[in-house]
Amino acid sequence: MNKIIQVALNFIRRNLNLKSLIYILFILLSSLIFFFISTSNLHSNLNENDLRVWDSNYSGAFLIVGLLWIIGIPFFVYLSFFLAKSISDEVSSGTALLILTRPVSRKEFILGKFFGITFFFTLINGIILFTLPPIINLLGVSAVYIPSLMLTSLALFFYGIILCFVFSAIGIFFSSTINKNLISVSLLFILIILSFFVPFIFSSMNKDIFFPLKPFSFILDLFPLKFTPSSISLIDSFFDSFYWSNTIIIANPVSPILFFLISFIFPVVTILFCLYLFSKRDIT
Amino acid sequence: MTDNILLIENLVKDFKKRKGTKRVLDNLSFFVRSGSIVGFVGPNGAGKTTTIKSVLDLIRPTSGQIHIFGKDNFQKEVKSKIGYMPEKDVFYEEMYPLEYLVYLGTLSGMDKEEAKEISLEWMKTMGIDTALDTKIKNFSSGMKKKIFFIQAVLHDPSLIILDEPTANLDPLAQEQLLFFMKSLAQRGSTILVSSHNIEELEKIVDYVVVINRGKLILDSPLEKLREESNKGIEVNVNNSALAAQILLNYRTQIIDKDTLIVDALPNEKNNILKLLIEYGLEIRSISTRKQSLWNIILEILKENE
Numbered sequence: 078m079n080k081i082i083q084v085a086l087n088f089i090r091r092n093l094n095l096k097s098l099i100y101i102l103f104i105l106l107s108s109l110i111f112f113f114i115s116t117s118n119l120h121s122n123l124n125e126n127d128l129r130v131w132d133s134n135y136s137g138a139f140l141i142v143g144l145l146w147i148i149g150i151p152f153f154v155y156l157s158f159f160l161a162k163s164i165s166d167e168v169s170s171g172t173a174l175l176i177l178t179r180p181v182s183r184k185e186f187i188l189g190k191f192f193g194i195t196f197f198f199t200l201i202n203g204i205i206l207f208t209l210p211p212i213i214n215l216l217g218v219s220a221v222y223i224p225s226l227m228l229t230s231l232a233l234f235f236y237g238i239i240l241c242f243v244f245s246a247i248g249i250f251f252s253s254t255i256n257k258n259l260i261s262v263s264l265l266f267i268l269i270i271l272s273f274f275v276p277f278i279f280s281s282m283n284k285d286i287f288f289p290l291k292p293f294s295f296i297l298d299l300f301p302l303k304f305t306p307s308s309i310s311l312i313d314s315f316f317d318s319f320y321w322s323n324t325i326i327i328a329n330p331v332s333p334i335l336f337f338l339i340s341f342i343f344p345v346v347t348i349l350f351c352l353y354l355f356s357k358r359d360i361t
Numbered sequence: 362m363t364d365n366i367l368l369i370e371n372l373v374k375d376f377k378k379r380k381g382t383k384r385v386l387d388n389l390s391f392f393v394r395s396g397s398i399v400g401f402v403g404p405n406g407a408g409k410t411t412t413i414k415s416v417l418d419l420i421r422p423t424s425g426q427i428h429i430f431g432k433d434n435f436q437k438e439v440k441s442k443i444g445y446m447p448e449k450d451v452f453y454e455e456m457y458p459l460e461y462l463v464y465l466g467t468l469s470g471m472d473k474e475e476a477k478e479i480s481l482e483w484m485k486t487m488g489i490d491t492a493l494d495t496k497i498k499n500f501s502s503g504m505k506k507k508i509f510f511i512q513a514v515l516h517d518p519s520l521i522i523l524d525e526p527t528a529n530l531d532p533l534a535q536e537q538l539l540f541f542m543k544s545l546a547q548r549g550s551t552i553l554v555s556s557h558n559i560e561e562l563e564k565i566v567d568y569v570v571v572i573n574r575g576k577l578i579l580d581s582p583l584e585k586l587r588e589e590s591n592k593g594i595e596v597n598v599n600n601s602a603l604a605a606q607i608l609l610n611y612r613t614q615i616i617d618k619d620t621l622i623v624d625a626l627p628n629e630k631n632n633i634l635k636l637l638i639e640y641g642l643e644i645r646s647i648s649t650r651k652q653s654l655w656n657i658i659l660e661i662l663k664e665n666e
Binding site for chain 1: 414417418419420421437438440441443445447449451452453455456464465467468469470512
């Protein structure tokens with residue numbers, strides 16, 4: 078366990094650098110812009126006296142920005158590149174040799190990387206998600222709405238952990254079995270697109286609607302989001318009003334068993350299979 | 362000096378290729394004695410790196426056994442007693458030297474403070490302690506090599522495996538590294554060093570293991586090899602023809618009027634000298650003719666082609 082922590086901490090330490098800072102700042106700034114654009118449009122159509130609706134709109138807009146952006150497209154691009162090179166680069170550059178010739182098993186090396194990446198991205202997402210509400214407050218939004226934004230951040234944060242857990246397992250599996258990073262990245266992208274966007278693309282082909290929200294929303298039904306009912310109900314109603322039919326919806330609602338299978342069993346099995354294959358291969 | 366610290370038995374490694382398999386190690390067997398420095402030599406593609414990586418459990422052999430300290434090579438207990446310096450310098454370039462060494466030291470089972478203290482000591486000894494605040498990526502190749510050497514010996518391993526340790530080093534730094542290798546062996550470490558620089562190996566090794574095409578060609582103490590490669594005694598006198606007559610009991614070859622070669626072992630040099638002096642010959646020089654290790658190995662390799 079000690080060796081796993083050491084490998085993980087080394088990964089986190091080495092990657093908390095200027096690149097990460099630029100990524101955080103870019104996501105923070107762009108999220109703020111998207112948030113204010115989306116809320117300014119909504120304000121004009123709402124009754125300002127209805128605080129509940131206001132709350133829903135702020136939280137809803139924040140959730141949409143979070144799902145599409147903070148733990149959405151840039152997150153997956155950044156994560157995929159990290160994952161694709163996580164093991165293959167260490168093996169091809171030779172740095173893995175120095176670790177694996179020490180009393181560190183291949184299992185510890187892979188698990189160290191897995192937990193390192195998961196914690197690294199959890200940390201980055203945490204910094205972004207929990208910094209945004211105070212900044213939004215500083216930029217003029219009343220403090221009354223900040224608790225609900227913080228709760229939305231918390232939900233997104235946990236959702237991010239699950240996404241990271243699942244995709245890190247798959248990414249590390251690709252990286253430890255495929256030497257070409259480009260192939261790993263491509264496969265990961267294909268998988269991400271398949272997971273989130275294909276059902277939507279099919280539906281949009283019929284109705285010319287582009288609002289890739291519902292595919293994400295399966296997680297919202299799984300999560301203990303009782304504390305943000307207004308946001309969820311807003312998203313659900315918002316989506317349903319635009320959506321062609323409810324027939325092409327990704328597992329919404331998903332059963333707890335399926336959620337458990339996707340979020341925990343699948344990554345664990347993937348990592349175990351990865352450990353088995355990595356233990357058999359030659360590190361040349 | 363008699364214990365076998367590393368024992369390789371009938372090691373076979375086949376690599377799968379698109380068209381069948383390629384045998385890189387072919388029933389390779391040899392052992393390394395405790396406290397010795399063993400030169401591991403062979404041409405490019407001989408299988409040296411594959412052997413080393415098999416010993417280090419990085420490559421899984423097709424068949425055969427590797428025992429280190431009498432145990433299987435993949436055991437953690439065994440790995441903690443091995444130091445390895447690969448041929449290619451590999452670093453986390455963004456790290457500082459001390460950070461890098463402490464990380465690898467702790468992975469070897471050292472306490473963080475201990476790793477820091479010993480790293481600093483080694484850096485001081487190697488003369489690179491002034492570069493503590495410089496990232497490794499900004500190091501010269503010589504400095505990188507020294508850091509790389511330190512990471513291999515930091516945890517005081519019993520078996521040190523060095524792959525081309527002095528490549529890209531200036532002569533002074535080469536000498537320094539050879540000195541440290543010799544010192545480590547004197548302190549009880551066993552060193553297996555793979556190098557193309559035979560002249561350099563000749564200065565420090567006790568044993569030479571030569572492989573070619575995955576097979577063992579030679580496993581011999583250096584001294585024995587030198588004795589066997591004796592090319593006679595060269596005598597420079599004022600009359601080589603007369604000297605040849607005096608040395609009738611020996612097979613001689615007259616090179617010119619002043620020089621002759623006597624087919625004799627080095628320990629007979631004094632007898633020859635005494636005999637020639639008795640007959641009143643003026644001896645200008647007398648020396649044993651030895652092939653360099655490089656030539657010896659080259660000949661062995663040619664014989665086995």
